[in-house]
Amino acid sequence: MKVIAINGSPRKNWNTDTLLKNVLSGAASAGAETEMVYLYDLNFRGCRSCMMCKLRKEPRPDCCVVRDDLAAVLKRLHEAEVVVLGSPIYFSEVSGEMRSFLERFLFQYLNYDDYSKPLSPAKKTAWIFTMNIPESLFGEFGYSALFQRYANWMKLYFGHCETLLATDTMQVKDYSCYHLGCWDSDAKRLRHETVFPEECKRAYELGVKLMEP
Ligand SMILES: Cc1cc2nc3c(=O)[nH]c(=O)nc-3n(C[C@H](O)[C@H](O)[C@H](O)COP(=O)(O)O)c2cc1C
Incomplete structure (x- = not known):
């Protein structure tokens, strides 16, 4: 089985990347052929409404007929059995690159004759979202509805979606070097050392689970 992860974070080896790598490791342990796509390494734009x-x-x-760096990726995604999407939350949304990617990925399958029957092949999918805020602020920022909306799209288009959240992430290694005064650097580090490994473990287990029949 082919499992492709789409990384919507510009930062390699940080939170989103680490979690996606864990999902891919879990899937590989169950026999998957895996691939990571870094959107920020590609030259592409969102849907042009052609x-x-x-x-x-x-x-x-x-597939989408636009010939840029995303064209070959969309072809491979069309064939893949499992697709995992990862994005940091930027201004209470997915990153700009992830949003442009989604326009291209989903619009090609949108069926204007009957919205409820997209033209996409069935796949297992998963979302990984990483963010600064703790879960206690989800109500204030409307994040539960945000994550539900993105999961619902994947369920509508591909028939399945799991969601894994990593909250209160460590944004920089040394908070004392930056103007990041609203965050408690000790609490961030402690959480990174104690909770983030648990989230990585859940990501690995998600990868294994996505390979189940
Ligand atoms: C441009 C920008 C906007 C951000 N906006 C938010 C936000 O609205 N909510 C939030 O919880 N975190 C926000 N963050 C923090 C990131 O989502 C968080 O640090 C994330 O874990 C980064 O992922 P990465 O380590 O994979 O780069 C923002 C970060 C940046 C750079």
Whole structure:
């Protein structure tokens, strides 16, 4: 089985990347062929609304027809059995690159004749979101609805979605070097040393679970 992770964080080896790597390790331990795609390494844009994927033409193109760095990735994603999407939360949304990616990934499958029946192949999918705020602030910032909305899209398009959240993440190694005064650096470090490894373990287990029939 092919498992592809799409990384919507610009920072390699940080929170989102580490969790995605754990998902891929878990999937690999269960026999998956895995691949990580770093969106910030690619030259691509969001959907241009060219409408080529909606033309009344047979055969209908399987994938978005725009030829940029995302084209080959979209083809591989079309074939993959499992897709894992990871993004940091930026201004209470997924990162800009992740958003542009989603436009391209999902619009090609959107069915304007019947919204409830997208033209996408069934897959297992998962979301990993990492963020600064603790879960106690989700109500104030509307984050539960945000994560539900992204999971619902994946369920509608691919029939399945799991979500893993990493909250209150460590944003920099040494808080004393930056203007980040609203965060308690000791609490951030402690959480990174005690809770983040647990989140990594859950990510690994998620990878194993995604491989189950
Ligand atoms: C431009 C920017 C905007 C951010 N906005 C938010 C936000 O709205 N809510 C939040 O909880 N964290 C926010 N963060 C913090 C990141 O989501 C958090 O540090 C995340 O874990 C970073 O992921 P990474 O380590 O994979 O880069 C923001 C960070 C940046 C750089």
